[in-house]
Amino acid sequence: MGVVEEGVVGFGIIGCASIARKLSRAIGLAPNAAVVAVGSRSVDKSKRFISDNGLNPATVSAYGSYDEVLSDPAVDAVYVPLPTSLHLKWAVAAAEKGKHILLEKPVAVCAEDLDRILAACSAAGVQFMDSTMWMHHPRTAAMKQLLSDPDRFGQLRSVDSVFTFAADPEFLEKDIRVKPDLDALGALGDLGWYCARAILWAVDYDLPHSVTALRAPTANSAAVLLSCGASLTWKDGRVATFHCSFLAHLTMELAVVGSRGTLHLADFVIPMEESSAAFSFNSASGLSELATGWVEMPSQHFVRNETPQEVLMVAEFSRLVAGIRSGTGGSETKWPEISRKTQLVIDAVKSSIDLGFQPVEISP
């Protein structure tokens, strides 16, 4: 089993979390990737995942442990959707077995853990990438092009982001994302991760000088965050805020304001439609003479993508892996670097909450 075409990256999926279904489909759709193994704590569960997700039992191995996946020579790379608290152990183990790693976010419980993961990847020469899918949508590049235009956008002044969804009672009781031993960062790790990444993306990954948690976060009885927010500042006057919550209606707002332009979108994490994504951009606007209206209206932009963003992510990751395997490319350091910066911001928000909303300076 596990025989894949030359140039196609063989993926092992470690853990059968619900998100793994989306990635399994994406790996299947990517032209340069294929699922070759699935491992969970029970081989029956792995077999069920294979059949439930339309994978071919003849070419995809089912394992009853994660170790077996890592020992399978057909596995070039692993996708790891395990609870965050298990990332350190299994990502390091995967790297030590020479497996490239596509790691679900949040990538670690804290930056110290992530640094151990990244050190293991670096030592093994394997590619690391976190599974922040929207980074790979062509809309993201189109928006960045506008934000980089000194005439149309000017200098960045502020970024504000909101990512919330209304978890149902079962989620709030049982989901791994509300369990302190599994995903201790709660909504901050699950949703705040995207907001922090969006802010860093907007500022070209220039780390903020200081991060201050907003007051009145909410937590469950086990002290796992269900909602929180933060204010980020840079020494040159740029500012950002974000708010994330499991307790509010599905919302994915991102507004980036520059000296000469404004970008807004309402679905920055997962575009509303799979094949086309929109954003609004406004430049050099002002008010009419008596301030009874605007003189330049925002333009609506639509970016078509025949390939879903998670497939583009898998394809890009696999392209890098194939380059390393064939000796034609090295590990792309951009991806671990931006994972680490995102984790530093998340850690700072958590620290600020623990310190009673004091500002926390980030040292790279």
Added chain:
Amino acid sequence: MGVVEEGVVGFGIIGCASIARKLSRAIGLAPNAAVVAVGSRSVDKSKRFISDNGLNPATVSAYGSYDEVLSDPAVDAVYVPLPTSLHLKWAVAAAEKGKHILLEKPVAVCAEDLDRILAACSAAGVQFMDSTMWMHHPRTAAMKQLLSDPDRFGQLRSVDSVFTFAADPEFLEKDIRVKPDLDALGALGDLGWYCARAILWAVDYDLPHSVTALRAPTANSAAVLLSCGASLTWKDGRVATFHCSFLAHLTMELAVVGSRGTLHLADFVIPMEESSAAFSFNSASGLSELATGWVEMPSQHFVRNETPQEVLMVAEFSRLVAGIRSGTGGSETKWPEISRKTQLVIDAVKSSIDLGFQPVEISP
């Protein structure tokens, strides 16, 4: 001069600031209002304002002082666009002369001053209203109806607002809004006022428990705020943020998120078009099975208004004034109450900045 029809409220305009041109037009368009006097520090300037704004010199008196406007028996009400530092003196003087008051925002330098103005209005039995125009747009009522729907919006969780515009170098050097002796609250008073009002409007004017200024505000050399922000919290877990700035592209974002719905608009202060205003509302949305898209898309709502919002404001104010004059109605206390709450929030933001970003509790 100053002869107006029965039931039509005669307005005196005190001060010829640029914003007065917009209100002069609005008073002319309102069916129950008419400009009858204009006063400034020079009678020539008042005459020029009258001719520049298409007013009839035969029916509108030009005065070289504010006192003369207040002494004119044809003046039922005054519109006061003076610098904020002059509001206390002239609004109190107007009330003492029995004139109803439409006061430009920010209404006062601090709540203590506002309380003296409101006490004078109350003692004289005159109507007080601040000039927050968007309150009177039919869109505002349409949005409130949705926010009040327990099925479609649920319980309010968060409000985020941004109001910025890119002031030109002349504004930043000379405008009254950057002068400590004229408009000491700077961008906070000019723009933050609208954000604070929008937040209070969304929560049905329930004052926040605590207000914390966001770090890294910017100020000019005279310590007048050019940009700042704040985080507001309520004891039941509701949260809000706002950001305002003279240093960023024209942006008027408002997002209100409930447990079951999300409202967003990009022009909450001044609708982009004068005759139709839009907002986006989304209810009971979720993600598709594999989280590759949304299952309910936001709906775009358009509210037509044949009458501009500032005309609706003047008409509503004049309707209240006419009721008081005819003895058929009393002073509407809603308007001074929401002015005062807005001022309390603005004051708390300023205090928090002065206290090094400590939270400030609001006591009504």
